[in-house]
Amino acid sequence: MSLWNNYGMNRRHFMQHMATAAATIPAMNFLSHVQANADVLKSSQKSCILMWMGGGPPTIDIWDLKPGSKNGGEFQPIDTAAPGVQISEHMPETAKVFGDLSLVRSMSTREADHGRGRYYMQTSYVPNPTVVHPTFGSVVSYEIGRNRKALEIPAFVSVDGGAGQAGFLGMTHAPFVVDNTGRIRNEPSEESRQRLGARLTMLDEIEAGFMNSRRGELPKAHQDVYRNAVNLMTSRQMAAFDVAKSDPMLGLEAESDVTRDAYGRNGFGQGLLMARRLVQVGVPFVEVNMGGWDLHAGVFDTLKNQRLPQLDKGIAAITADLKARGMLDNTVLVWMGEFGRTPRINQDVGRDHWAASWSVMLGGGGLKNGQAVGATDKDGVQIADGSKAYLPGDIWATVAHAMGIPINTVHTSKRGRPMKLANGGTPIQELIG
């Protein structure tokens, strides 16, 4: 069977331009098909937006302040819309929407190295030389994305990221990395669009030989990725990446200056706005990266003047926007980095890597929000007595629960080893109620 059979509307779409008719095309009405899909998309549409804070954010200065402690630093806590929950004074807009957000203040992970911490937080597993675990976005792509037949763009999009890997779930579930301008590099010219059909027919011939030559799974994975790439470059859902584009059929409007300003005219803000559009067209997992958190020196100035104003605006905007559109209950928000930062302030007025006691933020998704789960002690150096310590697996199990992915799901590594979803983590009871 040819690779390019069963290609649905994408094939239909580019076949319109095709120079040759090398294969048969299933007849299909493109427009009504999309319309029908749009209805499906509106209902029971579960998605997750991960806000990834690369470098390790000082959660002690953002979500879990310690006024009066020697470790407390320069910032004061303020009240939020959630009764009893206080956050940093430099997060005033977020404080207003905190009824729809939650904190887990008793994260205790053990990896305080960037690479290892990132791997652990994103996969729930510590690095292991003999197996590559999928990041949670890839798990969502595998569990939810592959069932969204109308979705033509990748089910896992990473804005400004690049660390995630699909591991044993296969290359087709790897993150599609774009930058926050939404510009997709190397889109086809009109000429290559026209010649695509003929070229792909020949490509199919050449690839088949190598695929069947007993050289493992990679040759087939190559073909699968090409299939996704062709899907993408011939899809009108591409409009979701460009905040200036409207497509009423997909429910997308060109974003106004007011909206763009509200999210913040910076990479993180515009990335979040793009994430909302991607969720609108059915992408179940979008990761938006914000870097610059590795604050070994000058932590307070950097937070106050650079990081927190952008963070505050972005979180507040996405939360309010999703809510106004009735999408918040179907969209889980997750905010985390690879670890927190040392409660102790170092000689350069910085904070170093710290995994023993820190915070993660969650929101939306139909969770029981407006609360802080768990606590650290008065100096922030350990989990408070009587408070449960949480692992990344517990966070992702909570997300899985909210998205309707069965917690007892087990995947199989290439070696045949069973791998529990979220490393067997348990949904956080207080949040799922």
Next chain:
Amino acid sequence: MNRRSVNSAVWFSFVVLPAVALLSLHGELVADELAADKVVAGKAADESGVAGAEVSLGEFIDQQIRQGWTDNEIEASPLASDEEWVRRVYLDLVGRIPTLTEARQFLADKNPRKRAMLVDVLLENEDYVRNFTTIWANNSIGRGAPQRVSRSGMEKFYREAFAKNRPWNEIVVDILTASGHYEENGAVNYILAQMQMPDDAVQLTAMTTRLFLGLQVQCTQCHNHPFNKWQQDQFWEFNSFFRQVDKRDHRKLDPKTGRQVDDYSEVVWKEFTGPVYYEKRSGMMQVAFPRFQGREVDPGVGVDRRAELAKLITEPAGDEPAQLAQAMVNRTWSHFFGYGFTRPVDDMGPHNPPSHPELLKRLSQEFVAANYDVKQLIRWIVSTEAYQLSSQYGEKNRIDDPAAGEMPLFSHMYLKSMQAEQLYDSLIVASNAHQSGNGSWSAQEEQRRRWMQQFVVAFDNDENDESTTFNGTIPQALMMMNSELIDKACSVERGSFLFEQMSSPGAETQKINDLYLAALTRKPTRAEMTKMQKALARYGAAKLNGYQDMFWALLNSNEFIFIH
């Protein structure tokens, strides 16, 4: 005959040849170099103290690998065809596919020694220098643009080192003891790249052990590692060697704008004596003095600690060959086979036993005995039986699948994805663009570097780590399908490869053969030929467009992008 090639003959002359292709690889060395070999073999054995030197290194390696096959009850794949092998060895050694001419030459060559001869030729090719310069510059400073680091300086350093085939230990010592202007002494750029944030040389410590010693000790910065033999005090003892390092970023006046702009950076000496202080998990402060493998260095005034480290780093670690040699052997093996003896290659130690410990040990000893001769190490590796094997597995060795997490048994060649630079250079070669005078080395490097940046994702942290979207995912596929680079490779303008090949007289079958040979280093199968002719027939008079689309398809294929 120089010393290197004499050494290369040492084991060729004794090897028990398992198969025809090995004969052709090692064959004729036997007769004319036997006398010299005996002398050198004896000398090598004395230097390395290797027991049982009656078994030549080549024979020993092949035996060790074969033992793994026996123990796991598998049978190795047959030998790779000349087509498969020549493409592989070009990509591995010179970082690009062979040109149409080079491929034809090799395939037509009837000399039974042609494989060994090609290896020698390629090791003297300037693209060998370029390839290993790229690899080691990327290892040392990454592919991105770390602050205040001169990539051209780093590349110049490695280029000279690989061109002269300087001993690896000298190269590393130069890097670790470097100081000065980042273009005048390019070696300093390794250190500058590890000094992106003020961190008391923590990153420099972690990266140095990892890259040059194959040891991951970053975790022991904060606590003793439960498995790693390095403990927290050892991390800080090693760290204390680098505390005399400082950098100076110079600024200058831009006469056009009247503003201060970045000028050069340099690594400079910083006075530092006594111990470093670090904190135990318990909160207790500890001291650490400069010490490596149990050898202490005077912590007092007037001692250049990095110079002292340079002396210690090549010393054997007890019964084991110097870790510096083991790390390089492991990395280089992994370059050619896709997997080293440990996984990952830079996490060696008792907690992570190697797949072939005796092989690793002997090869490392011989590498030391050969005065850290990198070309020699490469010759040894590409001359192994394992490197001659096909990448196609059979029923009898399908379990040898490291991609699934199994320990590599090297019973067939494993697929490797081309690196972005290999792809770029291969496209240039496939389209003959390199022959149309694309400017100087540095201009070409600059072009490639700019193109590379689209795939680099920097993580903006103290580890200066990064990732690439040239990883087999959609951005790579889009580039391969639609980019200017691929358009150029498939150009049919006058002077282009396609135009010259396809507009010249000759049968259609010959042209299809040439396209396959240029892209995949093989001719099409009979079935492929039939299908491609059929496809071409649809183009009618626009045959050149047909060849163009065919070349596009060949370059976009899985067979093209995987080194096999």
